[in-house]
Amino acid sequence: MKKSGQSVRLVAAAACLGITLAGCSNVQPVKYAGIASSPSLRADAQDRSWRVPYEYAAQVNWSTYRSAILDPVTIYQGADHQFGDMSTPDKSALASYMQTTFEKKLRTRFDLANTPAPNTLRLRLTLTGGATTTPVISTLSRFDIAGGLYNGVQAVRGREGTFTGYVMYAVEIYDxxxxxLLRAYVSKQYPNPMNIGASFGSLSAAKTGIDKGADALVAQLD
Known part of the structure; x- marks a missing residue:
């Protein structure tokens, strides 16, 4: 029992230390040099959530587009990637999940096509970075007093929670x-800090971020 109590205190201490450092450890997407639309991207000063720090947008009447081609999701290989120490299998799992999720969401708005045609969009998604969730500590940090307060504030601000994974990617939309090029942006997506379910499983938070990113994309194209 004594050893168990010491372990809990160590975890709590680690959580508190993470809370202290979280404000200065958040990684933000960059203008990835290997993305074709990178020269067109501009910093978005209005993006207070930090979810879309760079973007390009032409004047487009999205209602004229009825079909969409979704290219296979690619995993970014440039030296300025932001995968950290994420394993190759985890990258592949996220790319596969992104393909399936964005395809499903796009079907709610477009007929998916395979060949270029008038009134058709082509979308290219590039997975550029990500991080896994820290097991156990991520969940516990939602329940201790300091962690609960910190994550509650982050939830209100629309920012990241403690020890939580995330995903980064680039979206390019062409006629x-x-x-x-009609629209392009880089994005970082992550779950609400108080989403306890997303703190279980190493890739759960990143996958939740993909879900949110797909919803956000389709909302832009309505």
């Missing part, structure tokens, strides 16, 4: 028939 399929002309190859004209």
């Amino acid at each position: 399929a028939s002309t190859n004209r």
Whole structure:
């Protein structure tokens, strides 16, 4: 029992230390040099959530587009990637989940196509970074007093919680028939800090971020 109590105190201490450092340890996406649309991206000073720090947007009437082509999700190989020590299998799992999730969400708005045609979009998604959730500590940090307060504030601010995974990616949207760039952005997505379910499993938070990113994309194209 004594050893068990000491372990709990060590975990709590680690959580408190993480809370102290979390404000200065958040990693933000960059203008990835290997992304085709990178020269067109501009910093978005209005993005207070830090979810879309760089973007490009042309004047587009999205209602004229009825179909969409979703290219296979690619895993970014550039030297400025932000995967940290994420394993190759985890990257592949996230890319596969992103493909399935974005395809499912796009079907709610478009007919998915395979060949370029008028009134058709082409979307290219590139997985550029991510992090796994720290097991056990992520969940416990939602329940101790300091962690609960910190994560509650982060939830209100729309920011990240403690010891939680995330995903980073680039979206490029073209007119399929002309190859004209219509919109592009890089994004970082993560779950609400008080989403306890997303703190279980090493990739659960990153996958929740993909879910949110897919919803956000389709909302932009309505």
